[in-house]
Amino acid sequence: MHTTVSLVFHLPAKFLRNAPKDAPAVRIGLVSPTVGYGLFAARDLSKDEFIFHEAPLMTALFNEKFSADASLMHSQHQAYKAALADGGQDVVTLAFPMLAARNGFPPASWEAAEPIFSAESAEPDVADSAKKFLGKNLVHGRFAGSTITQDEYETYAAGVREMLIAKPTEEDRQRACLDFFKNYAFQVKRTMIPSTIPHLPAGPAGGPITPTATATATTITSKTNSDACIYLLGSLINHCCTPPSSSSAYVTRKRTEKGPNCEWRIGASGLAHFVEPKHICVQAKRDIKEGEQLTWDYGKREKGFVCECATCRDTFMGYYCGML
Numbered sequence: 067m068h069t070t071v072s073l074v075f076h077l078p079a080k081f082l083r084n085a086p087k088d089a090p091a092v093r094i095g096l097v098s099p100t101v102g103y104g105l106f107a108a109r110d111l112s113k114d115e116f117i118f119h120e121a122p123l124m125t126a127l128f129n130e131k132f133s134a135d136a137s138l139m140h141s142q143h144q145a146y147k148a149a150l151a152d153g154g155q156d157v158v159t160l161a162f163p164m165l166a167a168r169n170g171f172p173p174a175s176w177e178a179a180e181p182i183f184s185a186e187s188a189e190p191d192v193a194d195s196a197k198k199f200l201g202k203n204l205v206h207g208r209f210a211g212s213t214i215t216q217d218e219y220e221t222y223a224a225g226v227r228e229m230l231i232a233k234p235t236e237e238d239r240q241r242a243c244l245d246f247f248k249n250y251a252f253q254v255k256r257t258m259i260p261s262t263i264p265h266l267p268a269g270p271a272g273g274p275i276t277p278t279a280t281a282t283a284t285t286i287t288s289k290t291n292s293d294a295c296i297y298l299l300g301s302l303i304n305h306c307c308t309p310p311s312s313s314s315a316y317v318t319r320k321r322t323e324k325g326p327n328c329e330w331r332i333g334a335s336g337l338a339h340f341v342e343p344k345h346i347c348v349q350a351k352r353d354i355k356e357g358e359q360l361t362w363d364y365g366k367r368e369k370g371f372v373c374e375c376a377t378c379r380d381t382f383m384g385y386y387c388g389m390l
């Protein structure tokens with residue numbers, strides 16, 4: 067008992083923070099037919115609040131040559147197939163419809179989608195129904211369903227249906243998976259878990275797939291390989307550009323109002339004791355109102371889409387983004 071007290075006393079303050087509230091925190095919504103799905107606040111969230119944390123839905127091998135190395139296609143394809151076997155077609159056609167379409171699965175009908183989207187306050191430990199799947203991997207911070215209307219869904223699904231490959235070859239499927247992992251996966255360092263002390267961080271945190279990312283590792287013992295992890299809800303969070311510091315009063319004013327409202331970490335290191343290795347933890351960068359879309363900055367890597375974020379819309383950033 068005495069030992070525990072002194073250990074807790076020496077923990078850095080950041081590890082003594084509270085886990086996310088076990089209350090419905092996020093909803094899925096459709097942002098636009100081109101941006102696709104996004105995640106929205108299901109209630110007011112305060113600055114620095116942990117919103118949710120979530121175990122990965124699937125993982126594959128990652129290495130520095132990730133985007134170029136065709137030999138890695140196989141591992142990504144295997145991970146996708148495993149997720150399909152685990153969650154079924156409902157999961158891939160709803161959570162990752164573009165990937166599914168390119169693998170030959172048409173988007174789910176509204177009748178099939180609606181009961182899954184409306185999984186109000188799904189219990190994370192109830193796994194007996196596909197209706198609960200979208201919240202299944204959440205550890206804290208419940209999933210509160212969705213706000214998608216039938217019209218919105220059908221417009222979006224029609225767009226996705228256009229990219230359907232009727233009879234995909236094995237090569238088509240593998241290529242689709244590689245592309246999917248490039249757009250959706252987080253780079254997560256493998257770790258040895260050297261800690262023998264409960265509640266202390268076990269190893270390095272992950273970093274995003276960006277050249278600028280730095281791991282916030284405390285101790286790295288041996289393995290340096292990484293996994294590419296897909297999170298069912300975390301991977302649905304869209305990008306928002308961070309407005310640059312600028313002498314322009316207009317941009318500076320917008321900077322305080324807009325820009326990404328969330329940040330994320332993977333694993334316990336540098337964050338809080340309740341986060342397991344490979345779990346993604348999402349935290350509010352500022353106060354967020356119910357209904358506001360959750361966003362973060364994807365970093366400097368090549369994005370592969372025309373940015374439609376609020377910063378680009380409301381400031382001169384759109385001009386610069388359009389030139390990249």
Ligand SMILES: C[S@@+](CC[C@H](N)C(=O)[O-])C[C@H]1O[C@@H](n2cnc3c(N)ncnc32)[C@H](O)[C@@H]1O
Pocket residue numbers: 100101102103104161162249250301302303304305306370371372373374375
């Ligand atoms: C990690 S996923 C986010 C979830 C995605 N919207 C969906 O429906 O599956 C990243 C993809 O979302 C889209 N996206 C994300 N942020 C965007 C933005 N600011 N503007 C336009 N498209 C965006 C792009 O297609 C990108 O490849």
